[in-house]
Amino acid sequence: xxxxxxxxxxxxxxxxxxxxxxxxxxxxxxxxxxxxxxxxxxxxxxxxxxxxxxxxxxxxxxxxxxxxxxxxxxxxxxxxxxxxxxxxxxxxxxxxxxxxxxxxxxxxxxxxxxxxxxxxxxxxxxxxxxxxxxxxxxxxxxxxxxxxxxxxxxxxxxxxxxxxxxxxxxxxxxxxxxxxxxxxxxxxxxxxxxxxxxxxxxxxxxxxxxxxxxxxxxxxxxxxxxxxxxxxxxxxxxxxxxxxxxxxxxxxxxxxxxxxxxxxxxxxxxxxxxxxxxxxxxxxxxxxxxxxxxxxxxxxxxxxxxxxxxxxxxxxxxxxxxxxxxxxxxxxxxxxxxxxxxxxxxxxxxxxxxxxxxxxxxxxxxxxxxxxxxxxxxxxxxxxxxxxxxxxxxxxxxxxxxxxxxxxxxxxxxxxxxxxxxxxxxxxxxxxxxxxxxxxxxxxxxxxxxxxxxxxxxxxxxxxxxxxxxxxxxxxx
Numbered sequence: 013x014x015x016x017x018x019x020x021x022x023x024x025x026x027x028x029x030x031x032x033x034x035x036x037x038x039x040x041x042x043x044x045x046x047x048x049x050x051x052x053x054x055x056x057x058x059x060x061x062x063x064x065x066x067x068x069x070x071x072x073x074x075x076x077x078x079x080x081x082x083x084x085x086x087x088x089x090x091x092x093x094x095x096x097x098x099x100x101x102x103x104x105x106x107x108x109x110x111x112x113x114x115x116x117x118x119x120x121x122x123x124x125x126x127x128x129x130x131x132x133x134x135x136x137x138x139x140x141x142x143x144x145x146x147x148x149x150x151x152x153x154x155x156x157x158x159x160x161x162x163x164x165x166x167x168x169x170x171x172x173x174x175x176x177x178x179x180x181x182x183x184x185x186x187x188x189x190x191x192x193x194x195x196x197x198x199x200x201x202x203x204x205x206x207x208x209x210x211x212x213x214x215x216x217x218x219x220x221x222x223x224x225x226x227x228x229x230x231x232x233x234x235x236x237x238x239x240x241x242x243x244x245x246x247x248x249x250x251x252x253x254x255x256x257x258x259x260x261x262x263x264x265x266x267x268x269x270x271x272x273x274x275x276x277x278x279x280x281x282x283x284x285x286x287x288x289x290x291x292x293x294x295x296x297x298x299x300x301x302x303x304x305x306x307x308x309x310x311x312x313x314x315x316x317x318x319x320x321x322x323x324x325x326x327x328x329x330x331x332x333x334x335x336x337x338x339x340x341x342x343x344x345x346x347x348x349x350x351x352x353x354x355x356x357x358x359x360x361x362x363x364x365x366x367x368x369x370x371x372x373x374x375x376x377x378x379x380x381x382x383x384x385x386x387x388x389x390x391x392x393x394x395x396x397x398x399x400x401x402x403x404x405x406x407x408x409x410x411x412x413x414x415x416x417x418x419x420x421x422x423x424x425x426x427x428x429x430x431x432x433x434x435x436x437x438x439x440x441x442x443x444x445x446x447x448x449x450x451x452x453x454x455x456x457x458x459x460x461x462x463x464x465x466x467x468x469x470x471x472x473x474x475x476x477x478x479x480x481x482x483x484x485x486x487x488x489x
Contacts, residue, residue, distance in 0.1 A: 014076065018061040020157075021159060032267075034243040051259075055114065069082070078155060084119070084157055089130050093370060112315075113258060115264065121161065124160075125150050125153055127302035132144075139286055140283055146282050161207045167184060185215070186226050187225045197271040204267045213269065221290040224286065231280055232280055238273050259449035301373070308358075328427065354379060361376060399445075407424070412432050
């Protein structure tokens with residue numbers, strides 16, 4: 013099946029009947045109709061429908077090298093700088109559909125898989141590694157337009173620098189058995205965003221592996237026997253797009269993934285029982301530059317949306333003449349243009365890697381991913397400072413349909429908006445910055461690509477500082 017439609021996506025996920033638990037209850041029936049999932053699944057379906065929209069389909073799909081059918085552009089392995097630009101355009105086309113709110117839209121994991129498939133040369137000839145399985149799964153996912161979630165990290169039991177699990181029953185997922193059919197996994201992993209509403213889950217050891225039983229990578233269907241997704245509380249405030257303009261549409265569930273003796277067939281195993289590969293493959297592959305290119309492209313769209321909200325507040329209550337307001341809005345403008353410049357710089361400085369693929373500049377994108385986790389929380393603070401009491405004066409949709417409306421129309425009007433339109437803007441700002449959905453968004457962006465301190469350390473260690481030290485030495489003689 014080539015590029016799918018939204019109905020294809022929803023029908024496929026409903027048919028899986030994946031083992032999803034929320035609030036102590038097993039989800040039964042069509043998951044696309046469940047209050048916690050129906051909004052985001054509808055938004056995700058709209059992304060797939062863009063692949064068949066006559067106005068944009070040529071910019072979000074490309075011709076499959078295997079079949080000639082149209083397939084998702086996020087699977088494209090770039091070999092030129094134009095390919096990178098096409099990938100960016102596709103990511104941003106999709107992101108504009110949800111204002112950058114869906115950090116785990118399918119193009120993210122498609123990019124991850126594409127990056128791993130572009131680096132399989134690193135695994136060739138290594139013990140218990142199956143690069144051919146990655147390539148086969150990449151082609152299968154591309155040709156069937158699969159949606160995927162992923163989990164990279166172990167449960168947060170003990171974050172000491174040195175911790176060895178001594179529980180009789182495994183906590184962190186590990187290989188319990190190897191047999192003719194595959195490997196048996198038992199334990200848990202964190203934190204699968206969109207867990208339960210995708211075709212597949214990819215599981216990868218992303219470093220810090222001390223025991224071979226924890227050194228594995230694979231992908232399996234979300235409805236695999238023994239696989240469970242345990243959801244946090246839903247942050248969907250309700251169905252009303254007036255009351256909850258963001259959470260009703262874009263709430264991406266986060267899940268704990270439980271493996272209860274799950275069989276991973278050999279053809280789906282990428283590697284296992286290999287500490288060296290488990291600790292090095294993701295870092296040394298093209299995972300970082302390709303994935304960051306997708307991430308930063310989406311974050312640009314989200315920043316544009318934040319700026320739009322800020323300016324809407326400014327115009328609504330007529331505070332644009334104040335310099336401190338201009339300063340706050342300018343902080344967002346500076347961040348936006350900096351991110352745009354960095355992603356463009358990464359493409360301009362892109363180079364062909366040893367496998368023939370065009371990699372965007374890694375260091376430039378590392379800088380971008382160090383900026384956003386620090387600036388996004390500042391964005392939410394700016395909205396709170398500018399919105400102030402307006403973020404509390406937000407009656408619901410029902411209030412405007414009641415006999416109290418006359419009072420609301422009189423006392424909640426604004427310089428440039430009637431009361432209802434004013435409240436819509438402030439409810440949007442509230443949902444982004446103060447609701448449970450909004451505060452989750454802030455935490456999510458703060459830790460999107462890992463601990464910001466570790467990201468800084470990685471940048472410091474990898475950045476070539478020696479030329480600048482040499483200039484100091486030269487002037488000192």
